[in-house]
Amino acid sequence: MRIVKLNAIDSTNNYLKALGSTEFISDFTVVTAKNQTEGKGQRGSVWSSEASKNLMFSVFKDLSSMPLEHPFYISMITSLALLNTLKSFEIPKLSVKWPNDILSANKKICGVLIENVIKQNKINASIIGIGLNVNQTSFENLPRASSLKNIANKNFDMDEILKVILSNLKAYFLLLEAGKYESIKEEYEAQLFRKNKPSTFKNAEGLMFLGVIKSVSDTGYLQVLLEDDILKPFDLKEITLLY
Structure with missing residues (x-):
């Protein structure tokens, strides 16, 4: 697995898209950044993050050989990979706020932005951007945001967390490739924030x-x-x- 580590970049998603226009990118290439100046979230929002305190990365997933009818399953398995990772680090009260924000209790700790690469009217690849609040403790003007450190009252090793996320993401993509759509959807729906309330x-x-x-x-x-x-x-x- 190729991991590109950057000190600063506008957006790790943008970096991977630009890289893909000039060279071949191998499956599960990862780009991480200590500082992301123009991080993006859902609905055109900005993902703001303190430098060197959080995990900001993008993963390139080759989908050229996978007949994926519904792209939203990429969002589902990404959410589940993140949830399972955070459970392994004993983060409590986890849920997914649709479509793919990760919450602990009612505080947002992780955001996801997925951008698909279309070729010949088919999804050829997916760029999965993830921002996880890890060791940042202050979130000015963001009352709904928190971090792993705020929740668990300790510092976390970001390289270790990244390793577990990637392992879980690979495992869920294997389920997707095997056509386990029903079990993926069932597991995702069971984790939805405020479901049936x-x-x-x-x-x-x-x-x-x-x-x-x-x-x-x-x-x-x-x-x-x-x-x-x-x-x-x-x-x-x-x-x-x-x-």
Whole structure:
């Protein structure tokens, strides 16, 4: 496995995309950075991180030989690999806030940004960007953010955590390659934050409404049971879970 370690970069996802345009990238090439100046999150948000305190990396996954009908399964297995890693480091009360934020209790400790490379109308590869708050302790203006150190009250070895994440990610990709879609989806849904609990959501127009998370579709839509007993699917641009 090739691991590229950088002191600073705008975005490890951007670095891998640029690298892929100039040379062949082997499967599971990893790029890590001590400082990421323009880290990206879901919905165009910025992933802000204190230099040298957190784990910021991207993984290149070759999908050219995998007939993947539903790309959201990449998001599911990435979330599960992260959850299982953090469980092994005894981080408590873990869950996935749809689609792939990792929470401990109700605090966000990890974000994921997946960018797929399309060739001839097919997913050829995936660049999986992960930002995990490890040893940072202060999160100014981010009341919902926390870190492994804040939760466990100790410092963590980031190289050790990276090694376990990559091992788990490889194991879950083997399950995906073996077509274990049902078991992957079942395990992912079991870890969903606020599943089967009345919750408040905000739609794209900014209006708030009540609903209950029931499941996700193969395409990644969140299935929410509304007050009138209608099960309605929402995509990422249409809904925000307030908590």
